[in-house]
Amino acid sequence: MTSTEKDMENLNVRILKNFLSDEDVKLLKAAIGKEREENDPRRVRLESLQSRQVSDFEVPESVTKAFLDGAHKYGSPTLKEAHHTFFEYSGRYNGETHCAPHTDRSASYFSMNYQLDANISWELFVNGKEYLLENNDLLVFSGTHQIHWRPRRDLTKDEHCAMVIFHFAEPDHWRFSKLADNGAPLGENPTPYEVLTHKWQDNDIMAEYWDQYLNDRRYEHTLRPESKWII
Numbered sequence: 001m002t003s004t005e006k007d008m009e010n011l012n013v014r015i016l017k018n019f020l021s022d023e024d025v026k027l028l029k030a031a032i033g034k035e036r037e038e039n040d041p042r043r044v045r046l047e048s049l050q051s052r053q054v055s056d057f058e059v060p061e062s063v064t065k066a067f068l069d070g071a072h073k074y075g076s077p078t079l080k081e082a083h084h085t086f087f088e089y090s091g092r093y094n095g096e097t098h099c100a101p102h103t104d105r106s107a108s109y110f111s112m113n114y115q116l117d118a119n120i121s122w123e124l125f126v127n128g129k130e131y132l133l134e135n136n137d138l139l140v141f142s143g144t145h146q147i148h149w150r151p152r153r154d155l156t157k158d159e160h161c162a163m164v165i166f167h168f169a170e171p172d173h174w175r176f177s178k179l180a181d182n183g184a185p186l187g188e189n190p191t192p193y194e195v196l197t198h199k200w201q202d203n204d205i206m207a208e209y210w211d212q213y214l215n216d217r218r219y220e221h222t223l224r225p226e227s228k229w230i231i
């Protein structure tokens, strides 16, 4: 059955262990490695604010199937892939490594955050509860309907955390609406940014999670309160 926004608010957040086969991990790493090596600025870019490199990549067919099957099983059988991306956090990228409490502006209605390769343990929080992934685990949650973040932390140049993210949405989602003539899907959320930030940020629940985030001192970090990051 097609899911509703309410379903996404109440989605059962869960970790799926050992998600991909060894062969799929190999294929995925090769596909991402190739993009990063080619380093085409249209497909590979630096987000220094979050100290990470972001990259597009060609998804191996068997990997697409694994994620889609997971989305249908744990989300709803009508979900379609909205977008996917790769990013690697590291101190090498010379920025503050941070991911403050937020919900996503992109079409991250049903999200699968897969840890491809990390040499650190770095918790993810969804709606105030913490989850810890190992390599080849993924976290299922709703990027647009559940508030998520990671504890503040400065990464050294030797530390990295590489994630592959797949997002899914229902067929009637704005992501799949067609533009007038060329038939291309909408890349941008049609709701104005100001409206979204007001809806996301100005409420008691978000204030509570910000308190939790700012009072979490488990890692060394140089972030200041004004480093609040809003997507």
Ligand SMILES: [Fe+2]
Pocket (backbone or CB within 6 Å): 102, 103, 104, 143, 148
């Ligand atoms: Fe997010």
